[in-house]
Amino acid sequence: MPPDLKKFWIEFIELYKSLPELWRRSSDEYSNGHLKKKAYEVLVEKYKEIDANANVFAVKRKINNIRTCFRRELSRVKRSEQMAMSPSDIYIPRLWYYKNLDFLKEEEEEVRVMTKPETSLANDKTIIAYDDDDDDDEEISRYIQHQPSSGQSKKRSAIPEERDRQNDQTENYVTDKS
Numbered sequence: 001m002p003p004d005l006k007k008f009w010i011e012f013i014e015l016y017k018s019l020p021e022l023w024r025r026s027s028d029e030y031s032n033g034h035l036k037k038k039a040y041e042v043l044v045e046k047y048k049e050i051d052a053n054a055n056v057f058a059v060k061r062k063i064n065n066i067r068t069c070f071r072r073e074l075s076r077v078k079r080s081e082q083m084a085m086s087p088s089d090i091y092i093p094r095l096w097y098y099k100n101l102d103f104l105k106e107e108e109e110e111v112r113v114m115t116k117p118e119t120s121l122a123n124d125k126t127i128i129a130y131d132d133d134d135d136d137d138e139e140i141s142r143y144i145q146h147q148p149s150s151g152q153s154k155k156r157s158a159i160p161e162e163r164d165r166q167n168d169q170t171e172n173y174v175t176d177k178s
Contacts, residue, residue, distance in 0.1 A: 006096070008050055013100045015046055016063065023107060070101045071108055 016022065019039040021029035029035050040056045047054040047062070073093040080091035093099075 001096075005050070009097060010100055012043070012046055013066070013097060015043060017103050019043070022063075023104060025107060066097070066101070067104065067108075069095055070098065070104060073098050074105065074108055 019042065020027050021032060021035045022039050022043075024030055040059055043059045043063075044054050044056055047059050051058065073095045076091045077093060080089065084090045
């Protein structure tokens with residue numbers, strides 16, 4: 001990336017940082033649409049330095065892209081901190097502007113805590129282990145929660161008869177073609 005462009009993005013991020021009404025959810029200004037509109041206009045003027053046709057939508061899209069990249073890197077760091085056996089195992093962000101967006105860490109962590117999905121009973125794969133060797137003859141249960149797999153599973157019909165009917169139709173189709 002040319003040094004001029006890198007300098008521009010650092011300045012853009014600093015300007016964004018100076019406009020908490022656009023990113024700090026806990027501030028009163030965040031819910032003030034008029035202030036946000038003015039703040040976006042300031043960012044549009046800055047963005048026009050590299051794109052003469054810049055508008056609010058382009059700025060919002062760029063901010064969203066920047067924040068998405070930051071969240072991805074932050075997630076990698078957090079995950080590696082939990083799994084690391086030593087400090088040298090912790091992921092080092094490769095995003096060149098990661099440190100410039102450090103002010104967003106608290107915001108992103110707040111959002112992650114607020115939107116952490118509840119595990120449903122259907123996806124809950126719980127292993128229950130009993131300790132029969134306890135001196136008090138009490139069963140001790142230990143629950144080990146496993147995260148649901150991230151892979152997509154094939155959707156199945158809730159009604160077995162419907163599933164059988166669909167299978168029969170498929171078999172008839174294949175038989176008719178032979």
